[in-house]
Amino acid sequence: MSKLIKPRTLKGFRDYLPNAMIARETLIDTARSVYRSYGFSPIDTPALEYTEILLGKGGDETDKQLYRFTDHGDRDVALRFDLTIPLARFAAQHYHDLGTPFKRYHIGTVWRGENTQRGRYREFMQCDFDTIGTESNTSDIETLLVIHDLMERIGFERFTIRVNNRLVLNGVLEKQGLTDQTVGVLRALDKLPKIGRDKVITEMVEHVGATAEQASAVLDLAELTGDSATMLASVENMLEGSESGQLGIARLRELFAACSHVGIPDGRIELDLSIARGLDYYTGTIYETFLGDKPEIGSVCSGGRYDNLAGLFTNQKLPGVGASLGLDRLLAAMEMLDMVESASTPAEIFIPQFDAQRLGDYLRLARDLRLAGFTVEVFPEARNLGKQLKYADRKGHKLAVIAGEDEFANDTWQVKNLQVRGEQANVASSELVGHLSKLLRPEN
Amino acid sequence: MSKLIKPRTLKGFRDYLPNAMIARETLIDTARSVYRSYGFSPIDTPALEYTEILLGKGGDETDKQLYRFTDHGDRDVALRFDLTIPLARFAAQHYHDLGTPFKRYHIGTVWRGENTQRGRYREFMQCDFDTIGTESNTSDIETLLVIHDLMERIGFERFTIRVNNRLVLNGVLEKQGLTDQTVGVLRALDKLPKIGRDKVITEMVEHVGATAEQASAVLDLAELTGDSATMLASVENMLEGSESGQLGIARLRELFAACSHVGIPDGRIELDLSIARGLDYYTGTIYETFLGDKPEIGSVCSGGRYDNLAGLFTNQKLPGVGASLGLDRLLAAMEMLDMVESASTPAEIFIPQFDAQRLGDYLRLARDLRLAGFTVEVFPEARNLGKQLKYADRKGHKLAVIAGEDEFANDTWQVKNLQVRGEQANVASSELVGHLSKLLRPEN
Numbered sequence: 001m002s003k004l005i006k007p008r009t010l011k012g013f014r015d016y017l018p019n020a021m022i023a024r025e026t027l028i029d030t031a032r033s034v035y036r037s038y039g040f041s042p043i044d045t046p047a048l049e050y051t052e053i054l055l056g057k058g059g060d061e062t063d064k065q066l067y068r069f070t071d072h073g074d075r076d077v078a079l080r081f082d083l084t085i086p087l088a089r090f091a092a093q094h095y096h097d098l099g100t101p102f103k104r105y106h107i108g109t110v111w112r113g114e115n116t117q118r119g120r121y122r123e124f125m126q127c128d129f130d131t132i133g134t135e136s137n138t139s140d141i142e143t144l145l146v147i148h149d150l151m152e153r154i155g156f157e158r159f160t161i162r163v164n165n166r167l168v169l170n171g172v173l174e175k176q177g178l179t180d181q182t183v184g185v186l187r188a189l190d191k192l193p194k195i196g197r198d199k200v201i202t203e204m205v206e207h208v209g210a211t212a213e214q215a216s217a218v219l220d221l222a223e224l225t226g227d228s229a230t231m232l233a234s235v236e237n238m239l240e241g242s243e244s245g246q247l248g249i250a251r252l253r254e255l256f257a258a259c260s261h262v263g264i265p266d267g268r269i270e271l272d273l274s275i276a277r278g279l280d281y282y283t284g285t286i287y288e289t290f291l292g293d294k295p296e297i298g299s300v301c302s303g304g305r306y307d308n309l310a311g312l313f314t315n316q317k318l319p320g321v322g323a324s325l326g327l328d329r330l331l332a333a334m335e336m337l338d339m340v341e342s343a344s345t346p347a348e349i350f351i352p353q354f355d356a357q358r359l360g361d362y363l364r365l366a367r368d369l370r371l372a373g374f375t376v377e378v379f380p381e382a383r384n385l386g387k388q389l390k391y392a393d394r395k396g397h398k399l400a401v402i403a404g405e406d407e408f409a410n411d412t413w414q415v416k417n418l419q420v421r422g423e424q425a426n427v428a429s430s431e432l433v434g435h436l437s438k439l440l441r442p443e444n
Numbered sequence: 445m446s447k448l449i450k451p452r453t454l455k456g457f458r459d460y461l462p463n464a465m466i467a468r469e470t471l472i473d474t475a476r477s478v479y480r481s482y483g484f485s486p487i488d489t490p491a492l493e494y495t496e497i498l499l500g501k502g503g504d505e506t507d508k509q510l511y512r513f514t515d516h517g518d519r520d521v522a523l524r525f526d527l528t529i530p531l532a533r534f535a536a537q538h539y540h541d542l543g544t545p546f547k548r549y550h551i552g553t554v555w556r557g558e559n560t561q562r563g564r565y566r567e568f569m570q571c572d573f574d575t576i577g578t579e580s581n582t583s584d585i586e587t588l589l590v591i592h593d594l595m596e597r598i599g600f601e602r603f604t605i606r607v608n609n610r611l612v613l614n615g616v617l618e619k620q621g622l623t624d625q626t627v628g629v630l631r632a633l634d635k636l637p638k639i640g641r642d643k644v645i646t647e648m649v650e651h652v653g654a655t656a657e658q659a660s661a662v663l664d665l666a667e668l669t670g671d672s673a674t675m676l677a678s679v680e681n682m683l684e685g686s687e688s689g690q691l692g693i694a695r696l697r698e699l700f701a702a703c704s705h706v707g708i709p710d711g712r713i714e715l716d717l718s719i720a721r722g723l724d725y726y727t728g729t730i731y732e733t734f735l736g737d738k739p740e741i742g743s744v745c746s747g748g749r750y751d752n753l754a755g756l757f758t759n760q761k762l763p764g765v766g767a768s769l770g771l772d773r774l775l776a777a778m779e780m781l782d783m784v785e786s787a788s789t790p791a792e793i794f795i796p797q798f799d800a801q802r803l804g805d806y807l808r809l810a811r812d813l814r815l816a817g818f819t820v821e822v823f824p825e826a827r828n829l830g831k832q833l834k835y836a837d838r839k840g841h842k843l844a845v846i847a848g849e850d851e852f853a854n855d856t857w858q859v860k861n862l863q864v865r866g867e868q869a870n871v872a873s874s875e876l877v878g879h880l881s882k883l884l885r886p887e888n
Contacts, residue, residue: 005496007537007757010521013492015534017541018485018548025476025486032469037814039791039821039841041462042469046567047491047523047553048457048511052449067492069513072557077454079491090459093451097461099838101824104462109491109553113516123490131824138803138824145807149814254803261804262811313451347483359582359698360705363589367706370481370593377483380545380575380582394543397483 012114012122018344019396023331024125026341027154028107031127031325034150035105038142040129043104045086047111051076057085057312065113079111083126083324084309091132092313100133100318121328130322132309137251139321140285140305141258147289147301147323148264154330155339158292162272165252165285166304168235169276171245172221175238176214184208186276189222193274197223222274228256231271251285283307287323294333300326343396347377348440350397350418352389354404356382361408365401365432372433374440392418399439401432415439456558456566462788463840467775468569470785471598472551475571475769478594479549482586484573487548489530491555495520501529501756509557523555527570527768528753535576536757544577544762565772574766576753581695583765584729584749585702591733591745591767592708598774599783602736606716609696609729610748612679613720615689616665619682620658628652630720633666637718641667666718672700675715695729727751731767738777744770787840791821792884794841794862796833798848800826805852809845809876816877818884836862843883845876859883 009015016024032042051068058081068078080086083106091098107127114120129146131139144161151159169186173179188203195203197219204215221238224231232249239245252271259269275288284305291300303323310318334340349369351362359382366376377397379388385402392400400416407413413432417423417439427435437444453459460468476486495512502525512522524530527550535542551571558564573590575583588605595603613630617623632647639647641663648659665682668675676693683689696715703713719732728749735744747767754762778784793813795806803826810820821841823832829846836844844860851857857876861867861883871879881888 004758005756007497007533007754008494009490009537010492010494010515010519011517013490015490015538016486016488017538018487021486021488024488036790037819038810039789039794039819039839041789042460042465043462044460044465044468046453046457046459047555048454048567050452050454053451065516067513067515069511071454071511072509073455075454089451093453094459094461099835101835103821111491123492134824136824138797138807138822141803141807142822142824145811258804258807262808310451312449314448345483345485346480350483353582359585360702363582363585363702364706366482367589375481375483377547378582378586380578380580380586391543391545395483 010122012116012120014121014123019342022343022346023334023340024327027327027331027334028125028127030153031150031327032105032107034146034153035129037149038103038146040103040105040131040146043087043090043106044108045080045083045090045106047079047109048077049080049086049089051078053089053313054078054081054085058082062112067111067113080108081112082110083108083128087128087130087132088310088318089313091318092310092316095314095316101131101136101139102133103129103131105129125327127325127327128322129324130309130320132318132320132322135319137254140251141255143285143303143321143323144255144259144269144287145262145264147287147303148259148268150301150325151289154334156291160268160270160290160292161301162270162275162288162290163252163255163285164272164275165248166276166283167244167248168221168239168252168273171239171242171248172218174242174245176210176217178210178214178218181208181210183280185210185218189218189274189276192219192222224273228252228269228271231273232256235273248284255285281306285321291333291337293337297329297333300330300333302326341396345377345395345397347375347395348398349374349376349436350389350392350395350400351376351378352385352392352400352402353379353382354385354402355408358403358408361403365403365413369401369433369436372437374436389416389418399436401436454566456560456564458565458567463786466787466790467778467784468771471771471775471778472569472571474597475594476549476551478590478597479573481593482547482590484547484549484575484590487531487534487550488552489524489527489534489550491523491553492521493524493530493533495522497533497757498522498525498529502526506556511555511557524552525556526554527552527572531572531574531576532754532762533757535762536754536760539758539760545575545580545583546577547573547575549573569771571769571771572766573768574753574764576762576764576766579763581698584695585699587729587747587765587767588699588703588713588731589706589708591731591747592703592712594745594769595733598778600735604712604714604734604736605745606714606719606732606734607696607699607729608716608719609692610720610727611688611692612665612683612696612717615683615686615692616662618686618689620654620661622654622658622662625652625654627724629654629662633662633718633720636663636666668717672696672713672715675717676700679717692728699729725750729765735777735781737781741773741777744774744777746770785840789821789839789841791819791839792842793818793820793880794833794836794839794844795820795822796829796836796844796846797823797826798829798846799852802847802852805847809847809857813845813877813880816881818880833860833862843880845880 066078071077201215204210282304286304288299289301305321309320366378369376402414411429412426510522515521632644645659648654726748730748732743733745749765810822813820846858855873856870
């Protein structure tokens with residue numbers, strides 16, 4: 001026998017075994033279903049792109065992390081590292097076929113040669129939705145509603161979507177004469193939750209060149225708390241005379257009014273004037289989403305409005321707004337919060353092969369139950385029943401439907417609850433579907 | 445303004461625009477749902493593998509087509525070219541966690557540097573399911589049932605799954621003393637539909653070294669027709685004394701009996717003793733699936749039983765059986781047969797923004813309709829109604845729900861059928877959900 005090749009995966013890459021993959025598919029299905037319910041359409045783009053399409057779009061570090069090589073036709077190609085650049089390329093290329101506004105979702109794998117010591121993976125999935133080609137605040141509001149419905153449909157009750165608008169921050173900087181120092185000021189501001197007010201002010205003064213007074217004014221804005229109406233009234237005063245600041249306030253007001261009008265529960269949407277994510281990219285509304293029971297893991301769904309998506313590929317100006325669900329982070333949190341089913345089979349019902357001579361009957365029952373909407377696995381071998389049930393136990397089927405000589409003679413099936421020891425019943429064939437429905441679909 | 449980068453995709457790669465992607469997602473959903481209904485579990489593996497895992501497994505041509513490069517850590521890596529080798533590596537690596545029998549489906553992208561002149565793509569999706577770790581014929585039968593249900597659920601009524609068993613072919617070759625010439629004989633036999641009996645015999649005689657008598661005997665088997673029971677009875681006589689031949693006949697008999705017992709309609713499963721696909725790989729049952737209305741496109745779902753999946757990675761013997769749905773081929777056929785919806789939005793209902801002051805009301809209605817199970821898009825801008833309806837027309841929404849001053853005053857909505865010109869009605873708010881259900885879910 002020749003030498004075996006060691007079966008192994010690359011560092012930073014991983015296999016998904018059934019139980020992990022079932023949880024992942026469920027989460028992706030939920031995201032798709034919510035995106036679709038708002039009229040976002042699916043698209044897909046190639047994993048490989050010309051390197052020039054991807055290069056220089058995500059900063060130096062991203063460039064270094066590119067999986068880049070020369071293909072069979074001597075083309076310089078690379079694996080996509082996010083879904084935003086491909087969307088920009090796609091929108092520029094197909095602009096005339098798509099029309100605007102254009103609403104798309106894209107769920108796909110991306111690759112980055114990350115340092116795995118930070119626990120990062122080199123292959124992961126992104127789950128984005130965007131509305132492009134419109135500046136309307138309707139789309140900003142809708143983005144927020146999508147995030148809200150998504151979190152609710154995934155199964156969270158306690159979560160907060162924090163909202164801000166870069167125009168408000170810009171207004172304050174404008175009023176304070178700090179427009180030229182925007183990047184430095186916002187970078188310092190980003191550290192507020194970690195290092196506190198005083199150190200942020202010190203950094204603004206020492207490294208950004210603001211006066212203590214200017215820095216204080218920025219922090220006064222960022223540290224405003226209270227209900228959104230009161231906060232916005234205060235900000236309105238602070239920003240008197242700043243046109244962009246007033247526009248930001250008006251858009252935030254409309255957003256909070258709409259959320260309240262459509263019935264989003266109080267407390268789920270919060271105005272947080274300190275968030276400034278995506279320094280160079282976002283230009284309007286900004287979103288971050290925190291779990292009430294796991295705030296420490298950071299934002300699980302983030303996004304915002306941008307002025308121009310595809311300026312590198314087309315002269316057509318494409319403003320837009322969107323967000324991205326942090327699939328892996330969310331799955332990790334759901335596991336910690338015990339929100340993930342542990343089954344490693346999608347089948348609810350297990351039919352052991354008690355009597356090999358009756359294989360046709362087991363297969364026919366399985367078929368009938370599938371037509372009635374159940375998921376059903378028939379064990380492929382007529383091993384001893386204990387071993388077959390041990391298999392089912394390990395996989396996580398909910399019920400076993402068993403028949404041997406006696407049951408066939410009486411036209412009954414034994415239904416065994418695999419999750420509650422000792423709970424079982426003999427059920428007439430004619431009543432089987434009803435009985436299983438009661439056990440598996442009690443809500444109906 | 446700096447020079448624009450030309451937005452383009454690599455040769456052999458393609459973007460999926462919404463209408464193509466919606467059709468694709470629907471087909472994938474159907475496949476997943478059928479696989480799951482039989483208890484197949486999802487898995488996923490990395491796009492990138494160590495090259496040594498992939499190399500030499502698919503023959504010289506596949507090796508040449510590998511997207512292979514050196515990664516940041518100087519590893520020799522390549523993109524997967526199918527899902528079978530990754531399954532073999534996966535099964536060997538996780539054998540103790542998975543246990544057997546193990547049933548998995550895997551829907552994923554694969555890459556091959558194909559010659560695009562033959563109309564082939566370099567990136568495409570595979571959609572496989574397999575049962576490994578058992579030699580039981582139950583799994584062979586189940587594989588056939590999965591293919592059947594899949595075709596039916598996709599929407600086909602006229603299709604034929606052709607079945608054979610390599611053991612029967614082997615039995616004939618054994619009886620004819622042609623075992624050493626198996627590959628040559630089967631390669632010639634594969635040409636039967638194209639070149640006919642006489643030329644196949646000539647090839648077997650001139651290039652494979654069979655006598656005319658031996659070649660005739662093989663063709664007598666391959667050309668048997670009739671119902672499966674009669675054919676199997678004839679073959680049984682031809683194969684008297686061949687143990688493997690008799691085993692093949694017994695397994696085929698059990699398969700046809702089970703299909704009939706569970707209620708598969710006559711004519712959908714056919715015994716075809718001439719098919720021998722996957723010369724070096726398959727060792728037992730073989731499946732090919734042809735569309736009644738498009739037989740010329742070839743098999744859309746093929747597979748078979750193999751003796752040992754992962755012999756290169758483990759000494760653990762892993763027999764199995766499975767099949768693969770030809771997603772792209774099937775989608776092309778469905779398009780030709782007009783089985784694909786042309787909408788480029790997943791939203792059924794379109795709500796134009798007739799009056800910008802009423803945005804909150806439009807958003808609230810949309811939310812209520814989503815909670816009632818509909819998919820709903822609100823137009824983001826308060827443009828003129830004609831332009832908004834033109835947008836909906838282009839996207840393919842089914843209904844528009846419209847309200848302006850009059851409707852708000854009367855607490856009604858105008859419901860307009862966007863697919864039947866002139867069909868519209870004014871509906872009281874309280875009756876809207878019922879009215880929309882009648883139009884969009886007439887089956888309920």
